[in-house]
Amino acid sequence: MNAVRSVCIMAISLPLLAGGCDDMSKQDRENPYASRNSAPADIAQGTVPYHDAPHPVPPLTAGLLQRGRSEYHAFCAPCHAETGNGDGMVVQRGFPAPLPLVTPDGHALPSRHVYDVITVGQGIMYGFAQRIAPEDRWAIVAYLHALARSQHATRADMTPEQQASAQ
Amino acid sequence: MAALFTPRANVIMTASVLAIACAVTSGCLLWFAWPYTDYARQVGWTIEQPVPFSHQHHVAGLGIDCRFCHSSVERSAQASMPPTFTCMTCHSQIWTDAAVLAGIRDSFLRNTPMTWQRVTDVPDYVYFNHGIHVTKGVGCESCHGNVATMALTYKAKSLTMQFCLDCHRDPGSSLRPAENIFDTDWHRVPSTPGPAALLARYHVGGRNLTECSICHR
Numbered sequence: 001m002n003a004v005r006s007v008c009i010m011a012i013s014l015p016l017l018a019g020g021c022d023d024m025s026k027q028d029r030e031n032p033y034a035s036r037n038s039a040p041a042d043i044a045q046g047t048v049p050y051h052d053a054p055h056p057v058p059p060l061t062a063g064l065l066q067r068g069r070s071e072y073h074a075f076c077a078p079c080h081a082e083t084g085n086g087d088g089m090v091v092q093r094g095f096p097a098p099l100p101l102v103t104p105d106g107h108a109l110p111s112r113h114v115y116d117v118i119t120v121g122q123g124i125m126y127g128f129a130q131r132i133a134p135e136d137r138w139a140i141v142a143y144l145h146a147l148a149r150s151q152h153a154t155r156a157d158m159t160p161e162q163q164a165s166a167q
Numbered sequence: 168m169a170a171l172f173t174p175r176a177n178v179i180m181t182a183s184v185l186a187i188a189c190a191v192t193s194g195c196l197l198w199f200a201w202p203y204t205d206y207a208r209q210v211g212w213t214i215e216q217p218v219p220f221s222h223q224h225h226v227a228g229l230g231i232d233c234r235f236c237h238s239s240v241e242r243s244a245q246a247s248m249p250p251t252f253t254c255m256t257c258h259s260q261i262w263t264d265a266a267v268l269a270g271i272r273d274s275f276l277r278n279t280p281m282t283w284q285r286v287t288d289v290p291d292y293v294y295f296n297h298g299i300h301v302t303k304g305v306g307c308e309s310c311h312g313n314v315a316t317m318a319l320t321y322k323a324k325s326l327t328m329q330f331c332l333d334c335h336r337d338p339g340s341s342l343r344p345a346e347n348i349f350d351t352d353w354h355r356v357p358s359t360p361g362p363a364a365l366l367a368r369y370h371v372g373g374r375n376l377t378e379c380s381i382c383h384r
Contacts, residue, residue, distance in 0.1 A: 077230075
Protein backbone atom coordinates (compact mmCIF):
# COMPACT_ATOMS: atom_id res chain seq x y z
CA MET A 1 0.00 0.00 0.00
CA ASN A 2 2.75 2.40 1.06
CA ALA A 3 4.52 1.91 -2.28
CA VAL A 4 1.41 2.83 -4.25
CA ARG A 5 0.94 5.90 -2.08
CA SER A 6 4.44 7.18 -2.64
CA VAL A 7 4.20 6.51 -6.36
CA CYS A 8 1.00 8.61 -6.43
CA ILE A 9 2.60 11.41 -4.43
CA MET A 10 5.60 11.40 -6.76
CA ALA A 11 3.40 11.34 -9.86
CA ILE A 12 1.61 14.49 -8.68
CA SER A 13 4.42 16.46 -7.06
CA LEU A 14 7.19 15.91 -9.59
CA PRO A 15 5.29 17.51 -12.51
CA LEU A 16 4.35 20.36 -10.17
CA LEU A 17 7.99 20.89 -9.24
CA ALA A 18 9.06 20.60 -12.86
CA GLY A 19 6.63 23.38 -13.65
CA GLY A 20 9.11 25.66 -11.86
CA CYS A 21 11.80 24.77 -14.38
CA ASP A 22 11.80 27.64 -16.76
CA ASP A 23 14.38 29.64 -18.62
CA MET A 24 14.39 32.64 -16.34
CA SER A 25 16.88 34.48 -18.47
CA LYS A 26 14.07 35.29 -20.92
CA GLN A 27 11.25 37.08 -19.19
CA ASP A 28 8.40 39.33 -20.11
CA ARG A 29 10.36 42.36 -19.06
CA GLU A 30 10.38 45.76 -20.66
CA ASN A 31 13.14 45.70 -23.25
CA PRO A 32 13.68 48.96 -25.05
CA TYR A 33 15.64 47.26 -27.82
CA ALA A 34 13.44 44.19 -28.21
CA SER A 35 12.39 44.40 -31.83
CA ARG A 36 11.88 46.50 -34.87
CA ASN A 37 8.22 46.77 -33.90
CA SER A 38 8.83 48.34 -30.53
CA ALA A 39 11.45 50.80 -31.72
CA PRO A 40 10.01 54.30 -32.08
CA ALA A 41 10.79 54.94 -35.73
CA ASP A 42 7.33 55.95 -36.87
CA ILE A 43 5.44 58.80 -35.32
CA ALA A 44 2.26 57.49 -33.78
CA GLN A 45 -1.02 58.80 -35.18
CA GLY A 46 -2.62 61.63 -33.26
CA THR A 47 0.53 62.94 -31.63
CA VAL A 48 1.81 66.48 -31.95
CA PRO A 49 5.35 67.44 -32.95
CA TYR A 50 7.84 67.59 -30.13
CA HIS A 51 8.41 71.08 -28.88
CA ASP A 52 10.89 71.79 -26.22
CA ALA A 53 9.08 73.07 -23.15
CA PRO A 54 10.49 76.35 -21.84
CA HIS A 55 13.25 75.73 -19.36
CA PRO A 56 14.27 78.50 -16.99
CA VAL A 57 17.92 79.52 -16.90
CA PRO A 58 19.53 77.79 -13.91
CA PRO A 59 21.51 79.89 -11.40
CA LEU A 60 25.17 80.32 -12.34
CA THR A 61 27.43 78.23 -10.11
CA ALA A 62 30.91 76.76 -10.40
CA GLY A 63 29.28 73.33 -10.65
CA LEU A 64 27.25 74.47 -13.66
CA LEU A 65 30.40 75.70 -15.40
CA GLN A 66 32.18 72.42 -14.72
CA ARG A 67 29.24 70.47 -16.09
CA GLY A 68 29.21 72.74 -19.13
CA ARG A 69 32.88 72.15 -19.72
CA SER A 70 32.46 68.40 -19.65
CA GLU A 71 29.38 68.47 -21.93
CA TYR A 72 31.04 70.91 -24.35
CA HIS A 73 34.05 68.63 -24.67
CA ALA A 74 31.83 65.59 -25.24
CA PHE A 75 29.36 67.02 -27.74
CA CYS A 76 30.72 70.18 -29.35
CA ALA A 77 34.52 69.91 -29.34
CA PRO A 78 34.62 67.25 -32.12
CA CYS A 79 33.58 70.02 -34.55
CA HIS A 80 33.95 73.39 -32.81
CA ALA A 81 37.27 72.42 -31.15
CA GLU A 82 38.10 72.92 -27.50
CA THR A 83 38.87 76.56 -28.17
CA GLY A 84 35.63 77.20 -30.08
CA ASN A 85 37.62 78.09 -33.22
CA GLY A 86 35.81 75.56 -35.36
CA ASP A 87 38.75 73.35 -36.37
CA GLY A 88 37.88 70.24 -34.36
CA MET A 89 38.92 66.71 -35.23
CA VAL A 90 35.88 65.98 -37.40
CA VAL A 91 36.34 69.23 -39.31
CA GLN A 92 39.94 68.20 -39.96
CA ARG A 93 38.52 65.01 -41.53
CA GLY A 94 36.37 66.94 -43.98
CA PHE A 95 33.31 68.26 -42.16
CA PRO A 96 32.55 71.86 -43.32
CA ALA A 97 34.03 74.25 -40.76
CA PRO A 98 31.66 76.31 -38.58
CA LEU A 99 32.35 79.94 -37.66
CA PRO A 100 34.14 80.55 -34.34
CA LEU A 101 31.88 80.47 -31.29
CA VAL A 102 33.81 83.37 -29.76
CA THR A 103 33.63 86.74 -31.54
CA PRO A 104 36.92 88.51 -32.35
CA ASP A 105 36.28 91.04 -29.59
CA GLY A 106 36.07 88.23 -27.04
CA HIS A 107 32.35 87.76 -26.50
CA ALA A 108 30.23 84.62 -26.68
CA LEU A 109 27.23 84.54 -29.01
CA PRO A 110 23.88 85.54 -27.45
CA SER A 111 22.81 82.94 -24.87
CA ARG A 112 19.33 82.35 -26.23
CA HIS A 113 20.70 81.86 -29.75
CA VAL A 114 23.23 79.26 -28.61
CA TYR A 115 20.58 77.44 -26.56
CA ASP A 116 18.26 77.27 -29.56
CA VAL A 117 21.01 76.08 -31.92
CA ILE A 118 21.88 73.26 -29.49
CA THR A 119 18.21 72.30 -29.29
CA VAL A 120 17.17 72.29 -32.95
CA GLY A 121 20.44 72.72 -34.84
CA GLN A 122 21.17 75.20 -37.59
CA GLY A 123 21.96 74.62 -41.25
CA ILE A 124 24.05 71.47 -41.54
CA MET A 125 24.47 71.15 -37.78
CA TYR A 126 21.95 68.66 -36.38
CA GLY A 127 20.06 69.42 -33.17
CA PHE A 128 20.93 67.78 -29.85
CA ALA A 129 17.48 67.87 -28.23
CA GLN A 130 17.44 64.10 -27.58
CA ARG A 131 21.03 63.90 -26.49
CA ILE A 132 21.56 66.90 -24.19
CA ALA A 133 19.13 67.64 -21.33
CA PRO A 134 17.88 71.27 -21.06
CA GLU A 135 19.90 72.04 -17.90
CA ASP A 136 23.00 70.73 -19.62
CA ARG A 137 22.33 72.98 -22.63
CA TRP A 138 22.30 75.97 -20.30
CA ALA A 139 25.50 74.65 -18.71
CA ILE A 140 27.15 74.65 -22.15
CA VAL A 141 25.93 78.20 -22.79
CA ALA A 142 27.42 79.33 -19.48
CA TYR A 143 30.69 77.57 -20.25
CA LEU A 144 30.92 79.32 -23.62
CA HIS A 145 30.78 82.69 -21.85
CA ALA A 146 33.58 81.55 -19.54
CA LEU A 147 35.55 80.25 -22.53
CA ALA A 148 35.22 83.58 -24.35
CA ARG A 149 36.35 85.47 -21.28
CA SER A 150 39.28 83.17 -20.66
CA GLN A 151 40.62 83.80 -24.16
CA HIS A 152 40.86 87.53 -23.52
CA ALA A 153 41.83 87.39 -19.89
CA THR A 154 44.23 89.99 -18.59
CA ARG A 155 46.41 90.09 -15.52
CA ALA A 156 43.77 92.12 -13.75
CA ASP A 157 41.27 89.22 -14.03
CA MET A 158 43.42 86.99 -11.85
CA THR A 159 42.94 86.63 -8.11
CA PRO A 160 45.82 87.94 -5.98
CA GLU A 161 46.92 84.35 -5.24
CA GLN A 162 47.01 83.49 -8.95
CA GLN A 163 49.01 86.64 -9.65
CA ALA A 164 51.45 85.68 -6.96
CA SER A 165 51.89 82.14 -8.28
CA ALA A 166 52.30 83.42 -11.86
CA GLN A 167 55.26 85.58 -10.84
CA MET B 168 34.97 -26.08 -11.67
CA ALA B 169 37.59 -23.76 -13.08
CA ALA B 170 37.64 -20.19 -11.79
CA LEU B 171 35.20 -18.04 -13.70
CA PHE B 172 37.49 -15.00 -13.67
CA THR B 173 41.23 -14.92 -14.09
CA PRO B 174 43.26 -12.74 -11.69
CA ARG B 175 43.47 -10.16 -14.46
CA ALA B 176 39.76 -9.46 -13.93
CA ASN B 177 40.59 -7.69 -10.66
CA VAL B 178 42.78 -5.20 -12.47
CA ILE B 179 40.25 -4.67 -15.22
CA MET B 180 37.51 -4.21 -12.62
CA THR B 181 39.44 -1.59 -10.62
CA ALA B 182 40.46 0.23 -13.77
CA SER B 183 36.94 0.42 -15.12
CA VAL B 184 35.47 1.54 -11.78
CA LEU B 185 38.09 4.28 -11.61
CA ALA B 186 37.43 5.25 -15.24
CA ILE B 187 33.69 5.49 -14.64
CA ALA B 188 34.20 7.55 -11.49
CA CYS B 189 36.55 9.86 -13.37
CA ALA B 190 34.13 10.23 -16.26
CA VAL B 191 31.22 11.02 -13.96
CA THR B 192 33.19 13.58 -11.92
CA SER B 193 34.61 15.35 -14.91
CA GLY B 194 31.22 15.21 -16.60
CA CYS B 195 29.67 16.94 -13.60
CA LEU B 196 32.48 19.47 -13.39
CA LEU B 197 32.11 20.24 -17.07
CA TRP B 198 28.35 20.47 -16.71
CA PHE B 199 28.65 23.06 -13.93
CA ALA B 200 31.78 24.89 -15.01
CA TRP B 201 31.24 25.00 -18.76
CA PRO B 202 28.60 27.80 -18.71
CA TYR B 203 31.04 30.01 -16.78
CA THR B 204 33.99 29.62 -19.13
CA ASP B 205 34.98 32.59 -21.23
CA TYR B 206 34.38 30.48 -24.33
CA ALA B 207 30.79 29.60 -23.50
CA ARG B 208 30.13 33.23 -22.55
CA GLN B 209 31.60 34.42 -25.83
CA VAL B 210 34.12 36.70 -24.13
CA GLY B 211 36.34 38.21 -26.78
CA TRP B 212 34.11 37.22 -29.72
CA THR B 213 33.20 39.82 -32.27
CA ILE B 214 29.67 39.79 -33.60
CA GLU B 215 28.67 40.66 -37.12
CA GLN B 216 26.92 44.04 -37.19
CA PRO B 217 24.84 45.59 -39.98
CA VAL B 218 27.51 48.29 -40.34
CA PRO B 219 31.09 47.51 -39.25
CA PHE B 220 31.25 50.27 -36.66
CA SER B 221 34.68 50.84 -35.12
CA HIS B 222 35.11 52.31 -31.65
CA GLN B 223 38.82 52.47 -32.36
CA HIS B 224 38.30 54.93 -35.21
CA HIS B 225 35.69 57.06 -33.50
CA VAL B 226 36.85 57.05 -29.87
CA ALA B 227 40.63 56.62 -30.00
CA GLY B 228 41.11 58.13 -33.45
CA LEU B 229 38.70 61.06 -33.39
CA GLY B 230 38.41 61.52 -29.63
CA ILE B 231 34.61 61.35 -29.52
CA ASP B 232 33.21 60.91 -26.01
CA CYS B 233 31.06 57.86 -25.16
CA ARG B 234 28.15 60.18 -24.32
CA PHE B 235 27.98 61.53 -27.87
CA CYS B 236 26.50 58.19 -28.91
CA HIS B 237 25.45 56.49 -25.65
CA SER B 238 23.83 59.66 -24.41
CA SER B 239 21.61 58.40 -21.59
CA VAL B 240 24.38 56.49 -19.81
CA GLU B 241 24.61 58.99 -16.94
CA ARG B 242 20.92 59.32 -16.28
CA SER B 243 19.16 56.04 -16.95
CA ALA B 244 19.42 52.28 -16.57
CA GLN B 245 20.19 51.89 -20.26
CA ALA B 246 23.29 53.31 -21.87
CA SER B 247 21.21 53.42 -25.09
CA MET B 248 22.37 52.51 -28.57
CA PRO B 249 22.88 55.45 -30.93
CA PRO B 250 19.95 56.13 -33.25
CA THR B 251 20.71 56.62 -36.96
CA PHE B 252 20.25 60.36 -36.44
CA THR B 253 23.38 60.38 -34.24
CA CYS B 254 25.52 58.82 -36.95
CA MET B 255 24.09 61.24 -39.50
CA THR B 256 25.21 64.18 -37.35
CA CYS B 257 28.58 63.64 -38.99
CA HIS B 258 27.93 61.21 -41.82
CA SER B 259 25.47 63.54 -43.54
CA GLN B 260 28.59 65.47 -44.58
CA ILE B 261 31.57 63.11 -44.44
CA TRP B 262 32.06 59.71 -46.05
CA THR B 263 28.70 60.30 -47.72
CA ASP B 264 29.31 57.87 -50.54
CA ALA B 265 31.21 55.18 -48.66
CA ALA B 266 29.76 51.75 -49.33
CA VAL B 267 30.22 50.65 -45.69
CA LEU B 268 27.77 53.35 -44.62
CA ALA B 269 25.02 52.39 -47.08
CA GLY B 270 23.08 50.71 -44.26
CA ILE B 271 23.06 53.92 -42.22
CA ARG B 272 21.85 56.06 -45.12
CA ASP B 273 19.16 53.51 -45.97
CA SER B 274 17.96 53.45 -42.41
CA PHE B 275 17.83 57.26 -42.37
CA LEU B 276 15.95 57.61 -45.66
CA ARG B 277 13.51 54.77 -45.03
CA ASN B 278 13.00 55.76 -41.38
CA THR B 279 13.67 52.24 -40.10
CA PRO B 280 15.96 51.83 -37.07
CA MET B 281 19.30 50.05 -37.30
CA THR B 282 19.31 46.66 -35.57
CA TRP B 283 22.61 46.50 -33.74
CA GLN B 284 23.38 43.01 -32.45
CA ARG B 285 23.93 42.87 -28.70
CA VAL B 286 27.43 42.24 -27.43
CA THR B 287 26.81 42.42 -23.68
CA ASP B 288 23.60 41.05 -22.30
CA VAL B 289 22.77 39.95 -18.77
CA PRO B 290 19.86 37.54 -18.19
CA ASP B 291 16.45 39.14 -17.63
CA TYR B 292 16.36 38.15 -13.96
CA VAL B 293 19.26 40.52 -13.28
CA TYR B 294 18.56 44.17 -12.61
CA PHE B 295 21.30 46.42 -13.85
CA ASN B 296 21.55 50.19 -13.92
CA HIS B 297 24.17 52.31 -15.67
CA GLY B 298 23.29 55.63 -14.04
CA ILE B 299 24.23 54.60 -10.50
CA HIS B 300 27.59 53.18 -11.53
CA VAL B 301 28.61 56.13 -13.68
CA THR B 302 27.60 58.73 -11.08
CA LYS B 303 29.33 56.78 -8.30
CA GLY B 304 32.68 56.70 -10.05
CA VAL B 305 32.76 53.32 -11.81
CA GLY B 306 34.33 53.73 -15.25
CA CYS B 307 33.01 52.06 -18.39
CA GLU B 308 36.28 50.16 -18.62
CA SER B 309 35.63 48.20 -15.40
CA CYS B 310 32.84 46.28 -17.12
CA HIS B 311 33.42 46.74 -20.85
CA GLY B 312 37.19 46.67 -21.11
CA ASN B 313 39.22 49.01 -23.26
CA VAL B 314 36.48 49.79 -25.79
CA ALA B 315 38.51 52.56 -27.40
CA THR B 316 40.92 50.00 -28.88
CA MET B 317 38.24 47.72 -30.33
CA ALA B 318 38.00 47.77 -34.12
CA LEU B 319 34.88 45.60 -33.73
CA THR B 320 33.13 45.58 -30.39
CA TYR B 321 33.43 42.47 -28.27
CA LYS B 322 32.58 41.47 -24.73
CA ALA B 323 35.70 41.97 -22.68
CA LYS B 324 34.54 40.79 -19.24
CA SER B 325 32.58 37.67 -18.34
CA LEU B 326 29.82 39.61 -16.46
CA THR B 327 29.03 36.61 -14.28
CA MET B 328 27.53 37.10 -10.84
CA GLN B 329 30.99 36.44 -9.44
CA PHE B 330 32.31 39.36 -11.47
CA CYS B 331 29.69 41.79 -10.13
CA LEU B 332 30.17 40.60 -6.56
CA ASP B 333 33.96 40.88 -6.68
CA CYS B 334 33.51 44.61 -6.98
CA HIS B 335 30.39 44.99 -4.83
CA ARG B 336 32.20 43.37 -1.90
CA ASP B 337 34.87 46.06 -1.97
CA PRO B 338 34.26 48.80 -4.55
CA GLY B 339 36.86 51.25 -3.20
CA SER B 340 39.82 50.24 -5.32
CA SER B 341 37.73 50.24 -8.53
CA LEU B 342 36.41 53.79 -8.21
CA ARG B 343 37.96 56.67 -10.15
CA PRO B 344 37.66 60.47 -10.24
CA ALA B 345 34.62 61.78 -12.15
CA GLU B 346 36.69 63.22 -14.99
CA ASN B 347 38.17 59.79 -15.86
CA ILE B 348 34.94 57.77 -16.08
CA PHE B 349 34.86 57.71 -19.88
CA ASP B 350 38.58 57.19 -20.31
CA THR B 351 38.94 53.47 -21.07
CA ASP B 352 42.71 53.47 -20.71
CA TRP B 353 42.98 55.13 -17.32
CA HIS B 354 45.44 54.05 -14.67
CA ARG B 355 45.90 55.15 -11.10
CA VAL B 356 48.60 57.79 -10.74
CA PRO B 357 50.23 58.92 -7.50
CA SER B 358 48.01 62.02 -7.32
CA THR B 359 44.78 59.96 -7.58
CA PRO B 360 42.84 60.03 -4.30
CA GLY B 361 43.02 56.70 -2.46
CA PRO B 362 40.15 54.19 -2.27
CA ALA B 363 38.95 55.48 1.10
CA ALA B 364 38.85 59.09 -0.11
CA LEU B 365 36.90 58.11 -3.24
CA LEU B 366 34.44 56.02 -1.22
CA ALA B 367 33.79 59.07 0.94
CA ARG B 368 33.54 61.44 -2.03
CA TYR B 369 30.85 59.33 -3.73
CA HIS B 370 29.12 58.42 -0.44
CA VAL B 371 29.52 54.71 -1.15
CA GLY B 372 29.53 52.23 1.71
CA GLY B 373 27.47 51.86 4.82
CA ARG B 374 25.16 49.35 3.17
CA ASN B 375 25.53 45.81 1.98
CA LEU B 376 25.91 45.77 -1.80
CA THR B 377 25.87 41.97 -1.92
CA GLU B 378 22.22 41.78 -0.81
CA CYS B 379 20.45 39.54 -3.35
CA SER B 380 17.63 42.04 -3.83
CA ILE B 381 20.02 44.66 -5.21
CA CYS B 382 20.46 42.73 -8.43
CA HIS B 383 17.52 40.32 -8.38
CA ARG B 384 14.35 42.32 -7.84
